[in-house]
Amino acid sequence: MSATAMTPEERQALAAEYVLGTLDAATVRMVALAAALDPVLADEIADWEMALAPLQDLATPEAPPPELWDRIAGTLEPAAAPLPARRKASWFWPAWSFGATVVAGSLAAILLVRPPAPAERMMTVLLSSRDQPAWVVEADRAGLRLAALNPRAAPADRAMQLWALPQGATAPTSLGLIPRESGEVRVSASQIRPEPGMLIEITLEPPGGSPTGRPTGPVLFIGRLSPATGT
Amino acid sequence: MESETPLSELILLVADGDRRALRSIYQRESTRLFGIANAVLRDRDAAADAVHDAFVRIAARAGQYDQTRGVASAWLGAIVRYAALDIARARGREIPSDDPALGDSAIAPEAIELLDAKAEGARLRACLLTLEERIRNGILLAFVHGLSHAEVAAKLGEPLGTVKSWIRRGLLRLRECLA
Known part of the structure; x- marks a missing residue:
């Protein structure tokens, strides 16, 4: 499931069922992941949380076991340390708690559990200059696919061009212009052979693309391919 | 303080x-x-x-x-x-499914009157009351007691697919009502 593939109705229903709690664990993970990358979905979830929050009052209050606070404090020590490692994967956490790095890790994890897992699958999330996840790139030896996480188009008089820079190469290879409508690009292995460490970037170019064969405009989004199998 | x-x-x-x-x-x-x-x-x-x-x-x-x-x-x-x-x-949510205390009466009709204590709760209750009772109960069982679709279906004695679409429709109606 990609965030962009959802219709508004599906988005609304998923957000509602996520908050209601009826979704199974795998779907919850996907919704949490999608929400991390899709602010509209995250807003829907927040709206539903607000709408249904009064139902929390229907649970009968009950005092917790007396030692519970000490246990919590023990887990949180030492105070300065970041969150301790947990038994369960962190992608159960509601979406907006993720940083972009965690998002990339979560995507890798999702690809990992998606059966069957083809060998040598790679991915990256292209981040904006403000570290916002904007595009996802999935790749294997057969080629590469770019999809928009938050659909956004270039200014009317500009085009967005996709590039790949293999490690060690001095000049990037153009993978073509990003279609304004779909925001999706598929590249076959005959154009580029994806490999881990390859830099993927999107630049702003004149309509029709860079006239020189090299990027001429600013880099809008950038990311580096990594194996979907390591964590 | x-x-x-x-x-x-x-x-x-x-x-x-x-x-x-x-x-x-x-x-x-x-x-x-x-x-x-x-x-x-x-x-x-x-x-x-x-x-x-x-x-x-x-x-x-x-x-x-x-x-x-x-x-x-x-x-x-x-x-x-x-x-x-x-x-x-x-x-696997096995805990709630055979809990005899969790029948359709788990949330007694008067319980949702608790919602009236707060303004936003009163509004939600009014909207919940526009739903058919079993749909309302399904939503409450899911939210308050963590029942899955399958467990709600078992409680209500209805097919899973039916209950899924009831709950989905019920939620969307709630949203319209609250808007």
Whole structure:
């Protein structure tokens, strides 16, 4: 499931069922992941949380076991340390708690559990200059696919061009212009052979693309391919 | 005077690493929050795990709290409920399914009158009352008691697919009503 593939109705229903709690664990993970990358979905979830929050009052209050606070404090020590490692994967956490790095890790994890897992699958999330996840790139030896996480188009008089820079190469290879409508690009292995460490970037170019064969405009989004199998 | 510090301010202090503020939140809210977890899990040990997990998340996520997106107590309650649901899912939700105390009467009709205590709750109750009773009960069983679609279907004695679409339609109607 990609965030962009959802219709508004599906988005609304998923957000509602996520908050209601009826979704199974795998779907919850996907919704949490999608929400991390899709602010509209995250807003829907927040709206539903607000709408249904009064139902929390229907649970009968009950005092917790007396030692519970000490246990919590023990887990949180030492105070300065970041969150301790947990038994369960962190992608159960509601979406907006993720940083972009965690998002990339979560995507890798999702690809990992998606059966069957083809060998040598790679991915990256292209981040904006403000570290916002904007595009996802999935790749294997057969080629590469770019999809928009938050659909956004270039200014009317500009085009967005996709590039790949293999490690060690001095000049990037153009993978073509990003279609304004779909925001999706598929590249076959005959154009580029994806490999881990390859830099993927999107630049702003004149309509029709860079006239020189090299990027001429600013880099809008950038990311580096990594194996979907390591964590 | 910490009891007079609004919860939302305590959360902001937690975001700055103030462990005493987290403890104040715990002291003030843990009975309500443990009740939310225990309603989902009906197992005090598991509910304690859920509240534990939730407070670890609250400590880590306090900086994400957005006061414009709802009151602090609801934010805390949602984190606890998600933590409890995670545990219920990890256990295959086997706990609630054969609990005889959880019949259709688990949430007595008068119980949702509790919602009238707050303005937004009264509004939600009015909208819930526009739904067919079994759909309303399905939504309440899911939210308050953490029942899955399949468990709600078993409770109501209806096919799973029917219950799924009832609940979905019921939710969307609620949203229209609340809008």
